[in-house]
Ligand code: GTP
């Protein structure tokens with residue numbers, strides 16, 4: 338798999354912004370955890386020694402240990418999430434497969450995806466799936482078995498099946514991107530539930546349209562609701578099946594120059610009409626981006642062709658062997674351009690929404706701990722000064738007593754001396770008499 342390997346070692350990918358930020362914040366939280374544990378041990382020892390720290394403070398410190406551990410756990414699970422929506426058969430599953438460079442999700446004509454399918458990376462080279470509400474790992478040997486497993490399950494359209502795919506098989510999974518595939522927006526009446534259950538923590542949304550037709554009311558309505566529930570969601574629009582336009586008789590190459598020029602003109606007209614509508618939708622209707630940003634969010638691609646090209650590449654063949662129609666190279670480049678912009682957008686957005694919260698929590702925990710420690714330090718200083726004062730007082734007293742004692746001793750000495758002299762005098766007097 339020459340191309341895959343080349344991509345996997347490409348650490349210039351914009352996704353690395355998220356990967357590096359995640360590593361950094363995890364390391365910082367590791368240090369915070371150590372510091373909190375050490376401080377708690379110290380505080381508990383202080384409590385045993387003297388009445389410097391009370392029970393409430395000790396308990397508060399212990400609560401920080403749990404808080405930090407909980408944040409660390411969430412951090413380990415943080416990822417970048419992209420959700421795909423659009424009408425049935427527009428090619429949502431095919432776009433995900435093209436990005437994953439492998440046919441992982443079932444795709445086909447008719448209503449294929451019948452519940453939410455989340456594809457995420459698994460460690461240890463294992464492929465398995467897990468149904469909502471169960472921890473059981475159902476082994477997946479191949480894609481056919483996965484498709485069968487998904488079809489056999491009588492799942493509600495809002496429920497979620499998690500597909501774990503070996504990280505090393507795709508750089509996007511390795512870098513913690515999680516893909517959410519959905520059933521067509523036209524087959525459900527529960528769109529609000531969909532948004533509440535699967536979209537609120539998505540970093541990017543991809544609306545997959547069919548370039549052969551125009552955006553439907555159901556597709557528009559869905560994104561209106563998304564943008565009401567989330568402030569400024571990041572939305573990309575893919576006009577998929579663009580290869581089909583190249584096969585349109587009116588756009589095909591002609592032997593006469595005049596007919597050929599007309600064909601190119603009308604091809605461009607269709608493209609600019611779609612582009613204008615998509616930009617208007619993002620800017621004027623949803624008001625989620627300005628004209629310039631919106632122009633960078635609309636693409637004309639062929640998911641099926643891209644997937645075929647990538648499968649050829651993985652076999653060591655040139656990608657154009659996967660071409661479906663004329664103009665393959667342009668569509669292939671456009672798909673890669675979409676991926677690049679998508680990667681930039683998702684990693685920046687995920688860093689902001691996910692890590693900003695964690696870093697401000699970390700700051701407030703360490704700020705609270707610092708002010709508590711400052712208080713304790715102040716109390717210890719007062720306590721130490723008090724002891725010092727007592728010591729000084731005692732020393733003064735001892736010194737006073739010593740002086741008194743010396744004086745008394747001196748006086749006693751004098752008295753004894755005088756007494757001895759007096760006795761001696763009396764004795765010699767008596768002897769003389
Ligand atoms: P549901 O899961 O039913 O909602 O459909 P979906 O949106 O996931 O579409 P899916 O990926 O299953 O594709 C539907 C059919 O369209 C499949 O037969 C695909 O091979 C085909 N298809 C998808 N993308 C393209 C494309 O870019 N060009 C062409 N020609 N066919 C495509």
Ligand code: MG
Nearest residue numbers: 429430449450
């Ligand atoms: Mg599908």
